[in-house]
Amino acid sequence: MNKIKQETIKLAMAINLVMMNIFGVFTPLLYLVILLMMLDLVTRVYAASSRQDERAESRKVMKGLYRKLGLCLLIILSLILDLGLKEIANHLGIHITTKIIFTALTLAWLFVRELISNLENLQWAGIELPSFIIKAITLTQEKVEQVGQTIVKENDKIER
Numbered sequence: 001m002n003k004i005k006q007e008t009i010k011l012a013m014a015i016n017l018v019m020m021n022i023f024g025v026f027t028p029l030l031y032l033v034i035l036l037m038m039l040d041l042v043t044r045v046y047a048a049s050s051r052q053d054e055r056a057e058s059r060k061v062m063k064g065l066y067r068k069l070g071l072c073l074l075i076i077l078s079l080i081l082d083l084g085l086k087e088i089a090n091h092l093g094i095h096i097t098t099k100i101i102f103t104a105l106t107l108a109w110l111f112v113r114e115l116i117s118n119l120e121n122l123q124w125a126g127i128e129l130p131s132f133i134i135k136a137i138t139l140t141q142e143k144v145e146q147v148g149q150t151i152v153k154e155n156d157k158i159e160r
Helices: 002-049 058-092 101-124 131-159
Strands: none
Touching: 002 058, 002 101, 058 101, 101 131
């Protein structure tokens, strides 16, 4: 049993090292997004089962799993975008200070989106939410969108 535990720990550490090499300081945010995605499925089933007018159905759960898979693909595509832009910039002699800006923004956007979805599920189940949490999430969502738009606008100015 100890051998299995040791091998599992080694595997988890190896995976974490690979993720840290790819996502850098944003690795914890990636883990939080994945956790929120899993919790979203749980809170959705909880909300459906706690209401008389709704029930948890396997088809809806599968649809949610497919949606989460699509969001994981979005993270991968954002990473490919960042890596591709970095390669292009290197060949053109342009210095980029961060290697995964769009991936970081995508993770931040997904973090807020998944958190909102979880809270909506709890509201749907009849749980009252503190207004300060709603306000904090709304402000965070607006800031992430603003930063993303600023980056796109700055790049648009460079092209002209």
